[in-house]
Amino acid sequence: MILEVDKLQIHYSTRDGTARAVDGASFTVPEGRIVGLVGESGCGKTTAVRAIMGVLAENGRQAGGRVVFKGQAMDEATTRKLRWRDIAYVPQSAMSSLDPVYTVGAQLVEVMTKRGNHSRASARARSVELFDLVGLNERRLADYPHQFSGGMRQRAAIAMALALEPSLLLADEPVTALDVIVQRQILDVLRSLQQRLHLSMVLVTHDISVVAYLCDEVVVMYAGQVVESGPVRDVLARPRHPYTMGLRNAFPDLLSDALELVPIAGSPPDLREPLSGCRFVPRCPFAQPICGIDAAMSGNGDHRSACRRDSEADTLRTAALDPRTWQRSSSFAMS
Amino acid sequence: MAERADPVTPARTSWPLLPVLRRIVAMPLKDPFAFTGILIYVLFALVALFADQLAPIDPMEILFTKAGKLAANVPPGAEFPLGTTNLGRDIYAQLVYGTRSALAVGLSAAIIVSTVGTIVGLVAGYFGGATDAVLMRIADMALSLPFLPFVIVLTGFLGASTSNIVLAVALLLWPNSARVIRSQVLTLRERAYVEAARVTGASAWRILFVHIAPNILPLSFVYAAIAIGWAIITEASVSFLGFGDSGSVSWGMMLQDAFASQALSRGQYAWFVPPGICIVLIVVAGFFISRGYEEVFMPRLRGR
Amino acid sequence: MRLVLGRFTHNALALLAVTTILFFMFRLMPGTPLAAFINENLNADQQQAMLEQFGLDKPMWQQYFIYLANLLQGEMGLSFFQRRPVMTILLEVLPNSVILTLTSLIIAYIFGVVAGAWLAWKRGTWIERAAVPAVLATRAAPEFWIGMVLLAALSFNAGWFPSGGASSPGMAYSSNWDRIFSLDYVHHLALPVLTLALYLQGLPLLLMRSNMLEVMHEEFVTMARMKGLSEWRIVIGHAARNALLPVVTAFALGVGLSMGGNVVIETVFSWPGIGRLLVQAVSVHDYPLAQGAFLMIALVLALMNFVADLLYMVLDPRVSHGRKG
Numbered sequence: 001m002i003l004e005v006d007k008l009q010i011h012y013s014t015r016d017g018t019a020r021a022v023d024g025a026s027f028t029v030p031e032g033r034i035v036g037l038v039g040e041s042g043c044g045k046t047t048a049v050r051a052i053m054g055v056l057a058e059n060g061r062q063a064g065g066r067v068v069f070k071g072q073a074m075d076e077a078t079t080r081k082l083r084w085r086d087i088a089y090v091p092q093s094a095m096s097s098l099d100p101v102y103t104v105g106a107q108l109v110e111v112m113t114k115r116g117n118h119s120r121a122s123a124r125a126r127s128v129e130l131f132d133l134v135g136l137n138e139r140r141l142a143d144y145p146h147q148f149s150g151g152m153r154q155r156a157a158i159a160m161a162l163a164l165e166p167s168l169l170l171a172d173e174p175v176t177a178l179d180v181i182v183q184r185q186i187l188d189v190l191r192s193l194q195q196r197l198h199l200s201m202v203l204v205t206h207d208i209s210v211v212a213y214l215c216d217e218v219v220v221m222y223a224g225q226v227v228e229s230g231p232v233r234d235v236l237a238r239p240r241h242p243y244t245m246g247l248r249n250a251f252p253d254l255l256s257d258a259l260e261l262v263p264i265a266g267s268p269p270d271l272r273e274p275l276s277g278c279r280f281v282p283r284c285p286f287a288q289p290i291c292g293i294d295a296a297m298s299g300n301g302d303h304r305s306a307c308r309r310d311s312e313a314d315t316l317r318t319a320a321l322d323p324r325t326w327q328r329s330s331s332f333a334m335s
Numbered sequence: 336m337a338e339r340a341d342p343v344t345p346a347r348t349s350w351p352l353l354p355v356l357r358r359i360v361a362m363p364l365k366d367p368f369a370f371t372g373i374l375i376y377v378l379f380a381l382v383a384l385f386a387d388q389l390a391p392i393d394p395m396e397i398l399f400t401k402a403g404k405l406a407a408n409v410p411p412g413a414e415f416p417l418g419t420t421n422l423g424r425d426i427y428a429q430l431v432y433g434t435r436s437a438l439a440v441g442l443s444a445a446i447i448v449s450t451v452g453t454i455v456g457l458v459a460g461y462f463g464g465a466t467d468a469v470l471m472r473i474a475d476m477a478l479s480l481p482f483l484p485f486v487i488v489l490t491g492f493l494g495a496s497t498s499n500i501v502l503a504v505a506l507l508l509w510p511n512s513a514r515v516i517r518s519q520v521l522t523l524r525e526r527a528y529v530e531a532a533r534v535t536g537a538s539a540w541r542i543l544f545v546h547i548a549p550n551i552l553p554l555s556f557v558y559a560a561i562a563i564g565w566a567i568i569t570e571a572s573v574s575f576l577g578f579g580d581s582g583s584v585s586w587g588m589m590l591q592d593a594f595a596s597q598a599l600s601r602g603q604y605a606w607f608v609p610p611g612i613c614i615v616l617i618v619v620a621g622f623f624i625s626r627g628y629e630e631v632f633m634p635r636l637r638g639r
Numbered sequence: 640m641r642l643v644l645g646r647f648t649h650n651a652l653a654l655l656a657v658t659t660i661l662f663f664m665f666r667l668m669p670g671t672p673l674a675a676f677i678n679e680n681l682n683a684d685q686q687q688a689m690l691e692q693f694g695l696d697k698p699m700w701q702q703y704f705i706y707l708a709n710l711l712q713g714e715m716g717l718s719f720f721q722r723r724p725v726m727t728i729l730l731e732v733l734p735n736s737v738i739l740t741l742t743s744l745i746i747a748y749i750f751g752v753v754a755g756a757w758l759a760w761k762r763g764t765w766i767e768r769a770a771v772p773a774v775l776a777t778r779a780a781p782e783f784w785i786g787m788v789l790l791a792a793l794s795f796n797a798g799w800f801p802s803g804g805a806s807s808p809g810m811a812y813s814s815n816w817d818r819i820f821s822l823d824y825v826h827h828l829a830l831p832v833l834t835l836a837l838y839l840q841g842l843p844l845l846l847m848r849s850n851m852l853e854v855m856h857e858e859f860v861t862m863a864r865m866k867g868l869s870e871w872r873i874v875i876g877h878a879a880r881n882a883l884l885p886v887v888t889a890f891a892l893g894v895g896l897s898m899g900g901n902v903v904i905e906t907v908f909s910w911p912g913i914g915r916l917l918v919q920a921v922s923v924h925d926y927p928l929a930q931g932a933f934l935m936i937a938l939v940l941a942l943m944n945f946v947a948d949l950l951y952m953v954l955d956p957r958v959s960h961g962r963k964g
Contacts, residue, residue, distance in 0.1 A: 480937065484937075
């Protein structure tokens with residue numbers, strides 16, 4: 001395992017109380033694999049990834065748990081040292097993540113000379129290589145960020161991330177802001193890079209189709225916790241947690257037999273409230289009193305789920321395929 | 336924020352003003368600086384109102400000592416709290432009565448600037464097109480005139496009177512508020528409830544004054560608060576240069592008097608320091624108040 | 640390029656509008672229409688020359704164009720009281736105003752930028768909460784009053800600085816350059832510059848501070864942190880560089896605005912500049928000189944507005960380099 005996240009807790013102090021953005025999340029990233037981190041907005045996936053980079057907002061802090069990278073526990077000092085050199089980040093919107101007053105080439109050279117061992121000359125040469133890797137014309141190195149189109153900007157962002165030859169890439173919704181065709185291109189770039197360079201990747205997204213297309217493993221998050229994880233084929237074809245079942249229904253053409261788009265009613269809980277038990281209960285059609293107690297991950301082998309009714313997963317799954325299941329929540333959940 | 340103030344039922348526009356007024360009253364209670372600013376305004380307003388009681392001496396009256404000599408340049412003491420000028424006038428009385436002139440100039444200029452600026456901003460922003468272009472060109476012209484020189488030339492040739500000063504200030508200051516209000520109107524124009532009003536057949540003027548104006552009014556006040564200070568400083572500057580209204584007592588005139596009578600070389604700080612401090616207080620009060628309301632009505636999106 | 644031409648036209652038209660306003664303003668002043676250029680002070684020959692030069696016997700609209708044509712050649716008539724060409728007089732005093740303005744602004748802006756950035760860094764501390772209102776207070780004080788207080792304290796009282804003028808009586812210089820760089824001149828320049836700088840620093844300070852606060856929350860600053868760049872590099876190389884753009888533009892605009900505003904400072908310190916000239920001309924109703932001084936100030940204003948536009952276009956790559964896609 002190149003990365004192990006163990007019971008991570010990230011808290012934000014807000015005017016209205018402490019928001020537990022990540023509340024005891026655990027997952028692992030095997031070396032050389034692409035792990036998708038999926039969930040709806042606010043589930044804590046971006047926060048988790050930023051916490052791994054050690055860059056949280058002013059009011060955020062790691063309140064518990066730990067992150068282990070290449071067998072070494074990450075504290076502030078180690079994080080700072082490894083930043084970009086071994087763990088790099090690909091942002092969602094490359095437009096706002098690049099300084100508008102410097103050329104892209106200059107920013108590449110900057111990170112290589114200041115954080116790497118490059119001289120200006122070798123940095124410049126490597127910049128050409130990097131652009132080549134991601135499929136950009138080297139003449140664009142002299143251009144400013146705003147002169148790039150969306151897709152090209154993402155490629156440049158990927159090039160930037162690879163500058164110091166990291167082993168782990170954290171990509172935060174790298175294709176969300178792009179149109180579908182360009183999305184495919186960028187995902188292909190990511191895949192080919194991952195294969196050529198033996199990268200390990202964590203791909204954060206809310207779009208299951210991206211996960212299905214690119215990832216080897218998937219980790220599903222809800223309300224700051226991990227609810228299901230395992231190999232992509234397994235989890236998407238045979239989900240074991242009601243939330244994943246519901247998610248899958250939102251993308252009916254993928255690996256499932258559901259025929260229509262069925263949204264999950266309701267919305268995620270307010271993370272400022274103290275919560276106990278399974279967070280999905282209010283929206284879960286299969287909730288039962290036993291779900292009020294926290295569930296640990298259980299399951300066989302790699303495919304694990306945090307659902308208390310995991311043993312009945314197959315039955316629940318069949319029921320989940322029926323849209324009517326989602327239109328009336330369980331009697332327990334209603335009370 | 337603004338949407339909640341006006342539900343999508345334009346026929347029933349009972350009091351869109353109320354939530355706005357509530358916010359106007361609530362803000363100073365949270366912002367100590369704005370509160371201080373309002374306090375200062377109130378204080379000066381009271382001084383202006385009760386000037387006769389606070390300083391029973393005529394500020395222009397030439398005073399004599401008991402011995403019959405001119406009470407010139409008397410240092411501050413029991414009889415004259417701030418001393419006297421070189422012509423024997425009570426400085427303290429001048430300071431107190433100067434408040435009236437300052438507030439008169441400040442308020443009248445602010446009202447004119449605010450009104451003209453708001454109307455122009457509303458019309459230009461809402462109707463757009465040629466109207467907008469013409470109005471903005473005129474605004475540009477006003478802005479390309481050097482401020483103080485213009486006021487000087489105008490008062491120098493038309494005559495030194497308070498109304499001329501106020502006129503000159505108003506003529507040059509309205510574009511600033513007009514521009515900001517115009518851009519606010521531009522954003523409001525596209526809001527849902529305005530669309531709804533238009534769809535249900537409300538006339539342009541009705542939309543303008545019933546729906547858009549209440550949301551603009553706070554901005555007008557913000558600019559009015561700033562304009563008061565600006566007008567007072569301008570009046571002081573113009574008076575200092577000798578183009579002020581010689582008939583009335585004003586802080587600017589006091590400063591000019593002090594300067595011309597060599598008060599500086601005599602070290603008569605009690606003469607020329609207090610008027611300046613008064614100006615600073617009023618202008619800074621305007622800054623604090625406008626800063627407080629700016630936060631409420633035009634919140635800056637800071638980071639996340 | 641098109642942008643440049645556009646801004647140039649815009650500012651040129653504004654200047655034209657000002658000139659036109661001035662033309663009509665002076666014609667409508669009390670006295671005969673001729674009073675704008677002719678006065679009993681001038682002798683008969685001079686009066687005749689002015690009549691011809693400005694076509695004062697011709698219809699108004701013709702006079703207007705003659706007026707404009709003359710202006711373009713720098714011909715503004717004769718001063719009633721000095722009986723010399725207005726342009727000559729203006730050019731004599733212009734350098735003093737320019738030096739006063741530029742020196743004060745440069746000092747004010749350097750201080751303001753550094754202090755503003757520092758205050759932004761100190762966000763949330765009591766220092767910041769106390770400093771911002773204090774700076775606002777400096778902007779609330781009339782500049783001439785600050786000048787008066789400093790004059791009284793540092794010149795009359797302490798005797799550190801001369802009390803007015805640009806040079807001590809009896810000094811003679813071989814050339815203008817010598818005069819400007821002489822110690823005596825600098826000594827006289829010190830107090831006016833100190834006063835102006837004190838008054839002017841508020842704007843760049845508050846502007847830089849608010850820009851820095853905004854920029855520090857931009858995504859690219861967070862990214863720079865993720866890359867592990869040093870705090871110094873992030874704050875100076877990235878944040879400040881972005882925050883400075885509007886400040887540079889403000890500087891250019893400030894030069895234009897200051898020239899007009901310096902009127903009062905020049906009066907307090909008897910500094911022989913354009914502003915003081917304007918005041919004197921207006922008080923004695925020396926119309927040609929007043930017109931000329933006003934126009935010169937307006938010209939500098941329009942020019943600096945244009946420079947500000949240019950600077951903004953050049954310094955912001957988003958404007959200077961178009962999209963390529």
